[in-house]
Amino acid sequence: MNKQVIVRSACLALFVGLVGGCATGPGGGSIYVPVGGDDRRSAPEPPRTNIPDEQDEQVWRKSEQPTVTEPDSPSTRAPSYSESGDQLPAAALTLVRDADQRLRQGDSAGAIARLERAQRIAPRSSEVYFKLAEAYVAGDNLGAAEQFTLKGLSLAGNDERMQRSGWLLLADIRRARGNVAGADQAEARASAL
Numbered sequence: 001m002n003k004q005v006i007v008r009s010a011c012l013a014l015f016v017g018l019v020g021g022c023a024t025g026p027g028g029g030s031i032y033v034p035v036g037g038d039d040r041r042s043a044p045e046p047p048r049t050n051i052p053d054e055q056d057e058q059v060w061r062k063s064e065q066p067t068v069t070e071p072d073s074p075s076t077r078a079p080s081y082s083e084s085g086d087q088l089p090a091a092a093l094t095l096v097r098d099a100d101q102r103l104r105q106g107d108s109a110g111a112i113a114r115l116e117r118a119q120r121i122a123p124r125s126s127e128v129y130f131k132l133a134e135a136y137v138a139g140d141n142l143g144a145a146e147q148f149t150l151k152g153l154s155l156a157g158n159d160e161r162m163q164r165s166g167w168l169l170l171a172d173i174r175r176a177r178g179n180v181a182g183a184d185q186a187e188a189r190a191s192a193l
Contacts, residue, residue, distance in 0.1 A: 088125055092118040096131055108139035126155040126162050133169060142177045149173060164193045 088096065095118035099111040115132045122128055129152030136145035149170045156162040167190035175183035 088118075088122050088127060092121040092125065092128065095121070096128065099131060099135060103135060103138055106138075108135050111135040112139065124155055126152040126157075126159070126166065128152075129155065130162070130166055130169060133173065137173060137176070142173055146170065146173045146177070160193045164190045167193070 095114045099114040099118070102108075102111040102114065112132065112135045115128060115135055118125075118128045119132065129148045133145040133148040133152065136142070136148060149166055153163065153166040153170070156166055167186045171183040171186035171190065174180075174186060
């Protein structure tokens, strides 16, 4: 029986020691309680600077700054998309021709690989994006084809031939996806050019 009492006493001492150790928190120190108990004071006032208030001087955010325009100044023209898509460099043109040949042979994956290289060479050329869309149509990935067509349309600028070609391509893709209303809208845009 003495053994049981000693074991129980040891377990109780260990338990009290562990619980008591948790109450002090990490580091073994005590919890700080300010003298005075619940007497809560407000935070001290922030330091004041000696800068006078200047109401006349207004600080503008860059987006809110007034614009000053000078008539007949070429630099005042707002930047927008290019007037026409970028011309294809010779390396990109070679890749596009190779992709066309691969599409005729039925190798849509090879054509896509060539066109992605052409896209890296000429990233602002609408023609490359339209060719990519055609390659994705051949690979039966109509979602990607529609996205590349839309990107090509955004880069076509004022080139009516490229825009008309892009809108007609988009109409065909949307019709193949079952979006007849979207196809009709795209055809209407193409005929309006």
